[in-house]
Amino acid sequence: EQQEKWVPRAVNMEIIGTYAQTELGHGTFLRGLETTATYDPNTEEFVLNSPTLTAYKWWPGGLAHTANHCVVVAQLHSKGVNHGVHPFIVQIRDEDTHMPLPGVKVGEIGPKLSFSTANNGFLGFDNFRVPRDSMLMKNAQVLKDGTYVKSRLSKLTYGTMVFIRVMIVTDMAYYLSVGATIAIRYSAVRHQSKPKENEPEPQILDYVTQQHKLFIALASSHAFRVTGQWLWTTFVRVNKALTSGNADTLPELHAVACCLKAVTTRDAASMVEACRMSCGGHGYMTSSYLPILYGITTAACTYEGENTVLLLQTARSLVKAWQKGSKGKPLSPTEAYLMDKSPVPKWENTLDGIIAGFRRVSAGKVQDCVSKIDKLVKMGTSYEDAWNQTSVRLVAASEAHSRAVILATFRAEVSRAAAALSPPLARVLHQLVHLYTVYWALERVGDLLLYTSIAERDVQELQQQYEDLLQKIRPNTVGLVDAFDLRDEILNSTLGAYDGRVYERLMEEALKSPLNAEPVNQSFHKYLKPFMQGKL
Numbered sequence: 392e393q394q395e396k397w398v399p400r401a402v403n404m405e406i407i408g409t410y411a412q413t414e415l416g417h418g419t420f421l422r423g424l425e426t427t428a429t430y431d432p433n434t435e436e437f438v439l440n441s442p443t444l445t446a447y448k449w450w451p452g453g454l455a456h457t458a459n460h461c462v463v464v465a466q467l468h469s470k471g472v473n474h475g476v477h478p479f480i481v482q483i484r485d486e487d488t489h490m491p492l493p494g495v496k497v498g499e500i501g502p503k504l505s506f507s508t509a510n511n512g513f514l515g516f517d518n519f520r521v522p523r524d525s526m527l528m529k530n531a532q533v534l535k536d537g538t539y540v541k542s543r544l545s546k547l548t549y550g551t552m553v554f555i556r557v558m559i560v561t562d563m564a565y566y567l568s569v570g571a572t573i574a575i576r577y578s579a580v581r582h583q584s585k586p587k588e589n590e591p592e593p594q595i596l597d598y599v600t601q602q603h604k605l606f607i608a609l610a611s612s613h614a615f616r617v618t619g620q621w622l623w624t625t626f627v628r629v630n631k632a633l634t635s636g637n638a639d640t641l642p643e644l645h646a647v648a649c650c651l652k653a654v655t656t657r658d659a660a661s662m663v664e665a666c667r668m669s670c671g672g673h674g675y676m677t678s679s680y681l682p683i684l685y686g687i688t689t690a691a692c693t694y695e696g697e698n699t700v701l702l703l704q705t706a707r708s709l710v711k712a713w714q715k716g717s718k719g720k721p722l723s724p725t726e727a728y729l730m731d732k733s734p735v736p737k738w739e740n741t742l743d744g745i746i747a748g749f750r751r752v753s754a755g756k757v758q759d760c761v762s763k764i765d766k767l768v769k770m771g772t773s774y775e776d777a778w779n780q781t782s783v784r785l786v787a788a789s790e791a792h793s794r795a796v797i798l799a800t801f802r803a804e805v806s807r808a809a810a811a812l813s814p815p816l817a818r819v820l821h822q823l824v825h826l827y828t829v830y831w832a833l834e835r836v837g838d839l840l841l842y843t844s845i846a847e848r849d850v851q852e853l854q855q856q857y858e859d860l861l862q863k864i865r866p867n868t869v870g871l872v873d874a875f876d877l878r879d880e881i882l883n884s885t886l887g888a889y890d891g892r893v894y895e896r897l898m899e900e901a902l903k904s905p906l907n908a909e910p911v912n913q914s915f916h917k918y919l920k921p922f923m924q925g926k927l
């Protein structure tokens with residue numbers, strides 16, 4: 392009945408909430424969180440407390456001034472036993488006056504790289520009492536007498552994060568569509584330089600280097616949209632199984648959500664930055680929206696699980712899978728390729744050949760990690776230290792695994808959908824799949840040379856394939872970003888508006904600046920003139 396009590400109020404916006412998990416002292420290591428929730432059976436209440444400064448919640452979006460409730464993650468103590476972190480739904484502000492309740496200290500954490508409107512906040516409790524039913528009891532419970540009933544699966548507490556990580560992959564597809572639309576439309580409008588003296592300055596979109604910077608962002612948007620759809624379908628299936636008590640597929644979902652969240656956010660941030668830089672000085676204008684978009688995407692590399700930590704989570708799963716597979720036990724569908732012990736086949740410069748190559752790279756890297764860890768442990772190193780000394784390779788193995796998943800999913804989903812598309816549209820989408828696949832083969836050619844039979848002539852041919860694809864995609868580029876159908880109000884960009892009036896929009900925005908309100912700014916009389924006269 393907790394859902395009956397809280398969900399309608401949240402849906403009706405009677406309560407505005409945030410997720411208060413991260414503290415000043417801990418964001419990654421959840422078992423180290425310091426906020427306590429101690430059960431008092433005499434009053435059937437939990438006492439929330441922030442025993443130290445580092446226990447203060449720090450970062451939750453909307454916490455400073457918007458939220459009047461929040462989900463607080465705290466160490467649950469009952470009958471003198473600490474049962475670990477659990478979620479509690481807690482009212483922190485009066486619903487009429489919006490004043491912080493007695494025992495609640497809440498405020499704004501200060502300026503950030505971006506997300507300036509998110510009023511991220513801090514929250515401290517001073518022995519703040521909440522009723523027993525504040526504990527969200529879907530998984531674990533505390534009875535009136537303080538008896539703790541453990542969850543059938545402790546990791547279900549972390550379920551919210553899996554859900555958000557799954558959504559973030561699709562978020563990155565959207566942010567890349569925004570960045571690609573702005574930069575490609577601007578590149579169609581901008582003319583610069585005179586490679587041919589007797590011809591007018593060309594569109595910068597006709598420079599192959601510009602195409603190299605931008606087309607991968609366009610292709611990645613589609614790759615992440617398709618992968619995000621696949622991941623969501625997987626999440627729904629796993630969640631349905633969880634509801635009926637079957638948690639067998641949760642570890643695979645956790646592992647694949649971790650590496651896909653990490654790789655798509657890192658790619659999106661670096662590709663949005665490339666979009667910004669490809670627009671020259673005007674890309675550095677806030678009015679282009681590209682700096683703000685970079686701030687948004689790069690934040691995703693940190694929140695909902697810092698990327699390195701998540702890649703190591705996936706690596707943990709890959710190492711366990713390798714060890715399981717080596718004992719002949721079956722592996723999950725996304726990790727089954729790790730046990731492909733067939734001889735390395737002759738390299739093929741095809742989509743299937745490249746996808747198979749990335750699976751070889753991932754399996755080879757995982758095997759190397761396992762061998763290094765085993766060797767260190769045999770030499771007397773603790774497993775934890777051996778893990779840490781191998782962690783750079785573990786992250787690389789995780790990335791290779793993630794790329795193999797994205798490549799295979801993108802190709803399979805577009806091939807499946809192509810049958811229902813017009814031949815010209817199918818052809819263009821296949822070109823994007825091809826570009827994405829060959830781009831990453833060239834980006835990771837060192838790994839392919841180490842773990843597959845790719846030869847120098849194959850690499851040369853791939854480079855030519857890539858440059859041919861840039862040329863093939865060029866005529867459809869503006870049409871492809873128009874197809875994202877992003878309204879000017881959403882793009883919020885002087886460079887990306889549909890009508891291409893870039894220079895007029897840049898000037899219109901500039902003239903809105905308060906610094907253009909008068910011809911001589913007051914700073915001249917207050918500072919410059921006295922300084923120039925030696926009076927400062």
Ligand SMILES: CC(C)(COP(=O)(O)OP(=O)(O)OC[C@H]1O[C@@H](n2cnc3c(N)ncnc32)[C@H](O)[C@@H]1OP(=O)(O)O)[C@@H](O)C(=O)NCCC(=O)NCCSC(=O)CCCC(=O)O
Pocket residue numbers: 410412413418419420421422452546549550552553555641642645693694695696697700704707
């Ligand atoms: C890094 C870990 C996973 C480590 O936790 P741990 O208990 O020490 O776990 P471990 O010993 O490494 O593994 C124990 C086991 O727990 C599993 N596990 C870990 N996390 C999950 C999960 N989410 N779902 C399902 N299973 C999970 C792991 O796979 C391990 O399984 P195993 O022992 O290998 O069978 C955890 O501390 C963690 O998830 N940290 C990241 C914290 C985070 O994501 N914070 C986000 C705060 S909210 C936010 O940022 C909002 C952003 C703004 C917005 O989205 O709007």
Ligand SMILES: Cc1cc2nc3c(=O)[nH]c(=O)nc-3n(C[C@H](O)[C@H](O)[C@H](O)COP(=O)(O)OP(=O)(O)OC[C@H]3O[C@@H](n4cnc5c(N)ncnc54)[C@H](O)[C@@H]3O)c2cc1C
Pocket residue numbers: 409410411412413416417418419420449450451452506511690693694695696697698699700703
């Ligand atoms: C814009 C934004 C919004 C946010 N919104 C929220 C919110 O709404 N609610 C909320 O609860 N939190 C929120 N957060 C906090 C966010 O979830 C944490 O910042 C994130 O989980 C990382 O934790 P941390 O900051 O403690 O970094 P740390 O974990 O301290 O990371 C610092 C460095 O240590 C490394 N490191 C840490 N542990 C390991 C390890 N085991 N192995 C190897 N390296 C390691 C990391 O890789 C990283 O390089 C937000 C953060 C941002 C930036």
